[in-house]
Amino acid sequence: MAVFFTALRKPAHRRSAVVPSVVALFRSERFNPVFTGAGAQSAERRPRSSADPRPSVSLSNSLSREYKKSFILLQKEGSTVRWQLRISVCVSLPVLQVIRCKAAVAWEPGKPLCIEEVEVAPPKAHEVRIKVVASGVCHSDWAYLYECGKGMRTRPFPLVLGHEGAGMVESVGEGVCGFSPGDKVIPLFLPQCKECEFCLSPKTNLCSKNWEKTQQGVLEDGSSRFTCRGQQLYQFIGVGSFSEYTVVPEYNITKIHPDAPLDRVCLLGCGVSTGYGAALNTGKVETGSSCAVFGLGAVGLAAVMGCKAAGASRIIGVDINPDKMEISRKFGVTEFVNPKDHNKPIQEVLMELTGGGLDYCFECVGNVAVMRSALESCKAAWGTCVIVGWTELEEITLAPIDLLLGRTMKGSYFGGWKGVDSVPRLVEDYMSGRIMLDEFVTHTLSLEQINQAFDLMVSGKSVHSVIKM
Numbered sequence: 001m002a003v004f005f006t007a008l009r010k011p012a013h014r015r016s017a018v019v020p021s022v023v024a025l026f027r028s029e030r031f032n033p034v035f036t037g038a039g040a041q042s043a044e045r046r047p048r049s050s051a052d053p054r055p056s057v058s059l060s061n062s063l064s065r066e067y068k069k070s071f072i073l074l075q076k077e078g079s080t081v082r083w084q085l086r087i088s089v090c091v092s093l094p095v096l097q098v099i100r101c102k103a104a105v106a107w108e109p110g111k112p113l114c115i116e117e118v119e120v121a122p123p124k125a126h127e128v129r130i131k132v133v134a135s136g137v138c139h140s141d142w143a144y145l146y147e148c149g150k151g152m153r154t155r156p157f158p159l160v161l162g163h164e165g166a167g168m169v170e171s172v173g174e175g176v177c178g179f180s181p182g183d184k185v186i187p188l189f190l191p192q193c194k195e196c197e198f199c200l201s202p203k204t205n206l207c208s209k210n211w212e213k214t215q216q217g218v219l220e221d222g223s224s225r226f227t228c229r230g231q232q233l234y235q236f237i238g239v240g241s242f243s244e245y246t247v248v249p250e251y252n253i254t255k256i257h258p259d260a261p262l263d264r265v266c267l268l269g270c271g272v273s274t275g276y277g278a279a280l281n282t283g284k285v286e287t288g289s290s291c292a293v294f295g296l297g298a299v300g301l302a303a304v305m306g307c308k309a310a311g312a313s314r315i316i317g318v319d320i321n322p323d324k325m326e327i328s329r330k331f332g333v334t335e336f337v338n339p340k341d342h343n344k345p346i347q348e349v350l351m352e353l354t355g356g357g358l359d360y361c362f363e364c365v366g367n368v369a370v371m372r373s374a375l376e377s378c379k380a381a382w383g384t385c386v387i388v389g390w391t392e393l394e395e396i397t398l399a400p401i402d403l404l405l406g407r408t409m410k411g412s413y414f415g416g417w418k419g420v421d422s423v424p425r426l427v428e429d430y431m432s433g434r435i436m437l438d439e440f441v442t443h444t445l446s447l448e449q450i451n452q453a454f455d456l457m458v459s460g461k462s463v464h465s466v467i468k469m
Contacts (some may be wrong), residue, residue: 040432054136096123100117100119102243104243105160106157118233141236150393151366156234157321164269178354186268190207191251191252217240250313256427263444268423282416287313288383289360292317294318294361323460359385376407384407384409387410444468
């Protein structure tokens, strides 16, 4: 690195004394300036406190791909500028290369994934390339592959699925603040740019930043960073974690505790956060209330865990798989009901069992018939039904009377969490023992066993599988 100084305001003492002190400042670990001016960004994206001891640096031009930067360094006492220097920095950095690695590729809908060697391009501006260490296998990955055009909208193929990953930063693109190679991170399918109307509102966790493009498997410039056999591969909802490396926008990633076990906290990238937050954030379960959770997969069990954390006194688990009875009790289910054991609709069973319905019901299947059953299982006067299961094309039918008397029906997306801010806290909750993750993982498999993970999931033999790269 070469550093050049130009005096803009003569210091009160000799410049020869200023320059060595500035150089020493650059070489010290304490140099972490606040940047202001054109092209500047604060890593924390918040106003600088008047008590902030860091030096104030005003940029005259932002860092370009030519690795040159000029800025002005000031030292003030009150409103008086003691000295002012323009500092030009020339940095020689290695050019990032394309990485060749393994990925599970969906070449077409309805067909098993194929393990291929793919190329992962370097991150562009405001992007981060991640070395994926582990990825959970979510039901949504299976559904977009095998129910494409049925319950789910068709996504572009060929496609790298996976959206529940965790890994380490390999490299960063121009303009990225707050991430460095080696940082442990979780990529997020739901961005948090902290600038759009949604991000600035406490009413939602949605974010409009580049939303439509990532839903189509591309990044901000309209392309993905994956290629294979000379063909572009789309990356599922902007993530694509069934690959040893991936590239995501900087607002679709969050830094987590350096000691976090990546093969466990990857579950917080989707399923566990979704169910747990549905109870705490969306449903706002109250102490002493009664709850029912329909579907006891990973999302449903996480919803059970959330109901228990909120202080619910009665939690009824509903599932057609009898093996889920014992598993669900670990997470807080107090009673288990199998609809197959009854010759009447499940809502009638639950109304009789509870003497008039439940305070909260959570649908964690993604089936419109079950959604109606969940609503009709709620207390007529104030029951709340939260739709957590994911489906896109099917339509739900309701009788108006089911709502007119006072029931509420609402949806929950990613559990209502603003991911960049909230997921690191959930990681620390796991590390301190306040939430469970280990109990969700029933199978740990290699990338080559990804299709086996799908088979285990749809057969009901697993709660959650984790792919270790």
